[in-house]
Amino acid sequence: MEYAIRVAGIGLLATFCALALKRDTPGASYLLAAAAGTVIIVLISDMLGSILDFCRELADMAGVSGAVLSPLLKTLGIALVTQFAAEASRDAKETAIASYIEVGGMVAALYVALPLMRSVVELVSSLAG
Amino acid sequence: MTLCVLLVLFATAGTSAKAQTATSADIDTDTLIEQQREELGLDDLDIPDEADELLEGIDSTNVTVEGGFSRLMGACVGYVKEYLLQGLYSAGAVFVILLLCGVVSSFAERTGGVANEIVPVAGTLAICAVVLGDMSGLIGSGRETMEDLMAFSKGLILSLATASGVVGAPAGASAKYVIVMTAGDVCITLLNSLFMPLLYAYSAAVVADAATGEEMLGGVAAVIKKVCIFLLSAFLTLFIALLGLSGLISGGADAVTMKTAKLVISNAVPVVGSILSDATESVVAAARIVRNSAGLLGLFAVAAVCIGPLIRLGTRYLLFRAAGAAAQPVAPKRLTQMVSKLADGFSILLGMIGACSLMNLISIIAFMRLTGAY
The missing domain is CATH 1.10.287 (Helix Hairpins)
Structure with a gap:
């Protein structure tokens, strides 16, 4: 839940900022979007790691x-x-x-x-x- | 050839029966039963290991419906627990693969990006590796079960046919024996040369359909499945019809033979003739007891051999279906459909083993029912 709120918050903030920047400096707006994407991926990487560990565990149990x-x-x-x-x-x-x-x-x-x-x-x- | 062997066996059993009656009319039923058991070779039946383990301590002398049934029920509960757990792991692995693919493809769904092309292929390959690995083991054990079953049946049916000949149905027993043996051989040949290749073709078509998204291949898989079901049902129907017809044709002939034999024995020799006739009836009654107890043991043995693989396949079918259904809201449709269709492959294999065991059970019951036994 905490992660989802953080991700949503960062996403919304980046969207508003990108919208504001888009008119005058479209290049900066694009960079901001890319940076937001990177931050979100880094944030969810912990959860992804746990999911991957669980998948490996299950695969071990199933003999995969x-x-x-x-x-x-x-x-x-x-x-x-x-x-x-x-x-x-x-x-x-x-x-x-x-x-x-x-x-x-x-x-x-x-x-x-x-x-x-x-x-x-x-x-x-x-x-x- | 088979008929000749049977006639010789009937003659031997008949001669020994007559010898018993001639030498000692006062032999008790237990001795008669013991002698007939030995002559029919019931102690040397090659009972498959699974059935031998499950029916430990039960043989044709002490088999009862309640005893055998309670052993089978106990084994059923054990098998369900064991195979459910095994199947849960495999189905869990499939579910996880479906979920992962679903999560990744959901990113690409709206934009129609490259992930839409990569995910179904990767998912298909991974699911194939899990499900086909499972299927390969099950096909091997299923084939082994069917071969064990047929080998056991051959010995048992020969004993039952011989006993039925002594009981007074030589024509019926020989006709049924020929049908059962021929059907058994045809069944094994069909399984190895037709049904198994059809099952492989079905699995290949399902996998190719999921990987490429070609609807035509899905259609081919559906046709193969229908052909398998139709052929199995047709084979069983034909077998039952032939068994029924053989009973109708030979039943009258056996009745006439028995009546004539009784009349000749009773009237040919005054006083001694009626003693001989009574003694023959004791031998026939003993043979009936031996045959029915051997048949009952055979029924339980067949059930004991088949029950494990049937439960294993049944649980796999249900669990893979459940995994496919549970992942349906998130996973790509192609992949969930593939899992469901591969689960249907397990049901085809289940049908093959089921038909094979049903054929054996019907054969044993047909011999037990000859001349009104049971």
């Missing part, structure tokens, strides 16, 4: 190997970071850079998910064979 969970978490992390970065670039009207970020994110996600793909392919082969 790290070979499954770790690529999934990395892939989801890449998806999130790529999404934030691409949206930030679009906010700054840099759609070409946003596209590059997205392509880069996609390739990185595929690369990180390779072990997961491999383990699924092995599983399917063992099922069939």
Whole structure:
């Protein structure tokens, strides 16, 4: 609850300030939005850490190997970071850079998910064979 | 070939029965029962380990409906606790994966960003690794269960058929024996060469549907599921119909044979003939007791073999369905649908083992019912 209030407060404050700055100095407004985003991500990183620990604990109990969970978490992390970065670039009207970020994110996600793909392919082969 | 073996067995059992009556008409029922148990090889039945453990201390001499049933119920409670806990972990892992994917994709949902492409693929792969890993173990143990069941049934059904021949239904027993053995072989062949590949194809279609979002693949999976259910129902219906028909055709012939045999024995030799006829009735009554107690033990053994895998599959099906349903409000629709459809794969496997065990139970009951037993 405390975290949610802080995040909402920072978000609202940054929005009002960005609106005020937008007319005269749009560059500063954009920088403020990016900074607010960063602060919010740092704030929720504690909670994200706890959630990830719980996921690992549950995966251990279920006998899910790290070979499954770790690529999934990395892939989801890449998806999130790529999404934030691409949206930030679009906010700054840099759609070409946003596209590059997205392509880069996609390739990185595929690369990180390779072990997961491999383990699924092995599983399917063992099922069939 | 099978018919020849059966006829020889009936002849042997019949000869020994006659010998018993001729040598000592005053042999008590317990001795007769013991001798027939030995001749039918009921002590050498290859009861699968699970059933042997569960029915420890129970054999064809002391089996009762209450005793067997209470053991089965006790085992059921133990299995439900054990498999529910195991399944909860797997379903929990699937739920967590769905939640994580849901949280990440919710960021991208409004803006339609790249996360919308990455999350379903990553989620599909992770869920596949968890659910297919579970399914692979269950398919292996399910296949083992069905093979154990068929091997046990072969021995038991042969003993029951022989006993039914002595009881006075040789034609009915041989007809049913041929049908049951053929159906058992066909069942195992169908499971290995048709149903298992269909189950793999179903799982592959479901996974591909979730990963690519192609609706056509979802349709293919639905068709495969319907084909599996239809074939299993058709096979069971055909089996029951054939068993029923065999009883109708051979029942009359057996009745005539028995009446003629009784008449010939009673009238052919004055005074001694009626003693012989009475003694034969004692042998037949003993054979009926032996057959029914062996059948009852067989019923409990079949149930004991199947109950574990059925409960395991049933709990997995329910828990994965529940995980899919619980994550539906937050997780991507494609992923929750995939989990539900993969859970249906467990229900197909459950149907296969269920049909196999039902076939065995019906076979045993059909032999026990020959000439009005039970």
